[in-house]
Amino acid sequence: MRMEITNVSEYEKIAKQKLPKMIYDYFASGAEDQWTLRENRSAFSRILFRPRILVDVSNIDMTTTILGFKISMPIMIAPTAMQKMAHPEGELATARAASAANTIMVYKDRNVVRQLVGRAEKAGFKAIVLTVDTPRLGRREADIKNRFTLPPSLTLKNFVELNIEKMDMTNDSGLASYVGSQVDRSLSWKDVKWLQTITSLPIILKGVMTAEDIRLAVQAGVAGIVVSNHGARQLDYVPATITCLEEVVKAAQGKVPVFLDGGIRRGTDIFKALALGASGVFIGRPVVFALAADGEAGVRKVLQMLSDELELTMALSGCTSIEQITRNHVVTESDSNRNLSKM
DSSP: OOOOOOOOTTHHHHHHHHHHHHHHHHHHHOSSSSSHHHHHHHHHHHHOOOOSOOOOOOBBOEEETTTTTSSSSEEEEOSOOGGTOOOOTTHHHHHSSSOOOEOOOOOSOOOHHHHHHHHHHHTOOOOOOEOSSSSOOOOHHHHHTTTTOOTTTTTOOHHHHOOSOOOOOOOOEEEEHHHHHBBBTTOOHHHHHHHHHHHOOOOHHHOOOOOHHHHHHHTTTTTEEEEEEGGTTTTTTTTOOHHHHHHHHHHTSSSSEEEEEOOOSSSSHHHHHHHHHOEEEOOOHHHHHHHHHHHHHHHHHHHHHHHHHHHHHHHHTOOOGGOOOOOEEHHHHHHHHHHHHHO
């Protein structure tokens, strides 16, 4: 008899059973001691609710507008690489389950970037998410122990048909090593400006964690920010993203929308992020694990479960729309510390 899935986290247990250890560890592990990986989750548990009562919650509206586009809920799918390692249909299954976001990395070969951006525009994508926290890859010790390599059947499809010179096309490893060598360690704010000159699509920066950088991002004219620590896969001992969120939101001063990813497993987590000022959230690992467990149907169920949980949290907190979720609905550790200091 098949087990009834009742929450998002249960898909990870199934994925761990189904996937080869090397691939499961690639998706599941974090950098070095994995402190931030654990903290991304545990930090949510230290934020508590202040629910309001006697509110008519017979109708709950979860729709919201992101970059001018109305969507059914403030829950989106994070850019996640190599989903075909989780399921044969990979990104296609995920895209069928939801409108997938598009992401690129900036490569040394600007010809690569131009072609990727042009392809995204022609395909009808509505924004570009620029990952800015990977000038080098973090030390992921599980991958080192497993001697992680791309499965022979997997190709980095975005790069196969590009007009790229000096690439060893004799095998997949040559392609993968080229992509790895092309990550630009000199990436800076001037490159964000350059990217704006080659596309009219709005650019969202993913990987911002401080007030200083959000101010620079606003000056650079970006369309939005994702507070992200790359799923705790880059620099260990950075704070959980939910811990950084309020600092970034305050510094943004409402000039750009601020989104959050990292550690979200419940509708209650999403409500907490919205209460602390996020315009929406992105989910990554839950989608990959559901994809591994049950393909497109698994991804659909993850999105539905999170939607149902968020709706219930809103009802029990006395909120009938996303706009009604406010800072007054949650209590954080910093609130408790401020109250103690006043005593």
